[in-house]
Amino acid sequence: MFAGLPELGISNGEDLKETLTNCTEPLKAIDQFQMENGILLPTLQSALPFLDLHGTPRLEFHQSVFDELREKLMERVATIAEGKDEDRYIKLEELLEKSFPLVKMPSIQPIVMQVLKHLPKVPEKKLKQVMADKELYKVCSVEVKRQIWQDNQALFGDEVSPLLKQYIVEKEAALFSSDLSILHNFFSPSPKTRRQGEVVLKLTQMIGKNVKLYDMVLQFLRTLFLRTRNVHYCTLRAELLMSLHDLDVSEICSVDPCHKFSWCLDACIREKFVDAKRARELQGFLDGVKKGQEQVLGDLSMILCDPFACNTLVLSTVRNLQELLSQDALPRDSPDLLLLLRMLSLGQGAWDMIDSQVFKEPRMDLEVVTRFLPAVMSIVVDDYTFTVEQKLPSEEKTSLTYPTTLPETFSRYIQENRVACEIGLYYVLHIAKQRNKNALQRLLPALVDTYNDMAFGDIFLHLLTGHLTLLSDEFGSEEFCTAVFDNFLLTSFSSKENVHRHCLRLLNHLQQKVLASYMETVMKTLEPPKQVFYRKLTEFQNYEMHYLNAWPKRCVFNLDLNRKSVSEPRTLSGRLFQSLGAKCEKALPPLVDFAILGTIKSPAFCDLRERDGL
Template identity: 40%
Template sequence: MSGSSVQGADFIRDALGSCGDPLEVIAHFQQDNRLESSILETVLPLLDLHDVLRSDIYDGICDQLREKLKSVISSLSEERLIQLLDASFPFADGPLRGIVLRLLEAPPDLPPHILNSVVENSKLYEACPVTVKRQVWEENVGLFGDEVRPLLDQYVEEKAALLLRIEDNPSSNFFTPSPKTRRQHEIIQTLTSYVGHSVKLYNTVLQFLRALFVDSGCVHFCTLRADVLMALHDLEIKIILDADPCHKFAWCLDACIREKFIDAKRGRELKLFLDGIKPPREQMRGDISMLLCDPFAVHTVASTAVKLLHELLEKEQLPRESAQVMLLLRLLQFGLNAQEMINCQDFSEKEMDLLCVKQFLPLLIELLLNRSISLFSNASSLVNNDNHLNESLVHLLPQRSLARVIAFQFTVKAVQERDKYLITTLLPAIAKGCDASDLRDDFLHQLILSLGQMGEEMTGNQEMLVSVFEHFLLKFVEEDKVVHFTHYLISRLYYKGDFSSHVTTLLEAFKPLEEHSAWTHEFYSHLVDKVTAPRKEKPLLSIPPPSVESSGSPLLEMLPMKSPSV
């Protein structure tokens, strides 16, 4: 009751503590605070005779008055609503809280002194509907950050888990869900409800995402930037869509991601937008680069580029002669430079990596040509040419993120098409030309899932096993995510063909290090239990060695079976 003229508990306590006749004090209090109603004065003595408590009577009257007031709030003027708010705020922590909350929600714009009063009362603030909190957040960015930051962190953690913990859902590729399905995520829906129609809050969310992306380099913040915008697009929040200059670009890119391909028409639309960025609007390139850094965008652009490279071989064209390929490279380069561009606030478009265009991409096409020739010929000249190609790829991969992304997607497509020649050529080259920090999580996710689906096509081919496990994965054995992915691949292939004869050696080679994560150690322990458990169909020790000749690989050399230590 503090802040009001109502005689509350403090007044009664003081009065009773200092009086000579408590009954007189009580009588005066009842007289001063009774309801002015002739009907009630007549009824009260009758109710007293029936032992009805006065508190029950007044509670019932208050309930009716509250409901009556709630029913007329919507018809009151904004000025009258503010007056009622000022009068009712002292009772916000009592039985009138429902009235106060309803009054707060009614006016479209609350005055600053009311918003400050809400902030000062933490319990009332927590109970306020989002429409009221939104007005508070527009004036208090710190409070908005406290509400939003846990959601942003949770979203990123969930995306990272989807990429890395593939054992939880081995049948689902990270890139399988459509963009609209992704946007139904509870966190996306919560963020859009927080933003509502507030351009100011939307821009604040974008500022948070830019800052977090620059600080962490986590590309999932770029996904969130695109998802929030397109979720508001689904809701047709026109005031925000008109305020974001990247809306049309994001809309077109979202359609491409949905189709998992960028056709010539949409490519021209994207190019037209990029070409239309002129001074003083260069800062737009920062947001465009974030949209293109989204793993779903990178996957779509890179997979389209790889498909077009296959077509260029049939057309006998060079990559630089294809306007569509050059546009895709431009889009990829935008996305890959996003963090540096925003961090340095240098929004100029970087020149295209000419070595990637003139040397690296033609090398990939030459690989495709050699693959085609190898299907019809066993010419020894191919071996020397393959060595030359391998050395050239290794030379061009370091320090060229554009070339690496194309090589990664090129390799994934080769695995999905069960192309032994390309798999055994590309994986060793990537291992030699890339550092562990260069390996993208989305590349490893697709690669390992696709390898696991090959089954006996992989386990029955010694050369492929050596290329995958020894020449590629073993190179990065100190990386936690690589070790975890390898354990998953071993578990997927364990019952395929004669692969079980290699398992003990592989488990020893890919035993987790002490600094590796708890979930990697846990999965490894489960895998060891699976390997050492007796098999009903065919005992593990009775599995015959592979019929193929030994490749001379020390890693996959046939060793006596023994239980690996955890």
């Protein structure tokens, strides 16, 4: 408690103990100790007896004086640091030398930490002492930690790693949210709202204005992206840069070559559209990459690989195709469309570029422009033609039927080309948004075989299930259910757990709309094997039993005094069965499966536990 006082020539408790042990007159020794170590103010000595008369202990008086002086000193340190004196940091360093020996004294520690906080460069010896002591490291300010981290990448990685894991968990939780809506989906939050997330704010604070730490975080993100192929790391890379932009951290923004490109793209993401003016700006940045600076393409590709950027680019592409169709123009005649495809290609090739370390824009397949996009436009024309035909008077109608097959070029390119596949998937979302049942039934079977199984990725399935809520009434038709489930979703549910979970999300939302006979069939299909079911059920029950002792047994009061009161089930699953009752018997299996198959920590169940005081 009194460590460091002897180094400053100040007596401590051990000195007093030794004095009292060796003295013959303890009272005189105590008076002498107080005189030597008390407040050296002559006028104070005559005033102290008045405190004795009022019954105020000397300890209480000295403690109050000490607290006041400490606050004044800390304010003075801040004032010196914020001043303009050329020697202000010299003064702080001198104060640090005098106070640092007392850094482990709880009462003095805040002063030492205040001095450390305001020194732009803490002496290396002091930093090593702080880093070596876990307690000191824990209480020191982030300004001091930055100086430690910049020369200790492993320690910084230990601090950052939990935040990066938390970020990925939050993104995946959003994709598997039980709330299905076209208005409130994964891409609904604005860029500025996303940048207010806990992880982004913490990382921004940890980096401050330190370029070296910023580079470390970017290297962590590149490494994790390379190791996992998880595109959410690309999102964090873009969000981090724009968060620093919001705070006007010019020290970092001015040296990041991607800053202006990200700033322009961020505005496009906010509008969910790339207009002609911003398209020219983005093209200028890409064309401006000079020879010898090609490495910047790696970071640009990561920024374009961000799902939010990709979403904006593909939505703009679909909109551009519609405009070309209305103008009777071809895709190859649109510079804006070609730029969108160029950026999509660069973003889709991010992992390959970083993995190979060959920083060169991937060559775009011209046949995507000359063959695939015209095939997409022909599908759009089929829709328009059929729609117009249906609106004609009966005497003018022909025997035109809606086509059931797709152009061979369309099917081939969504299997072989990443960019084409992305555009094809978003076109499916576009027709679902238009509630175009016929086109959806025509296209969904083609998505069973796509490039790298992109159609069964979490982002697309999250969006598709949300868009399908617009067609909820159509699920009363066996034909439509067959198209959605048998011809698409159920083709891979057994090999892909995420598809299973998205199916359950959809059924949970549409259970009242799906054809009853079909619902029963789908539930049996989705039912896991018995050994898996019992293993998951056991895990779920063990999870509940962990809280069981904290859950008092309650009774449901009954007005019939001749009957015994009924004990309420003590587990979540038991109360779920009781509360739903027989009416929901048919709809219950998918809900229970949904709870058991990895979603025990879902918001719905968390709310249930919180309500019951767990």
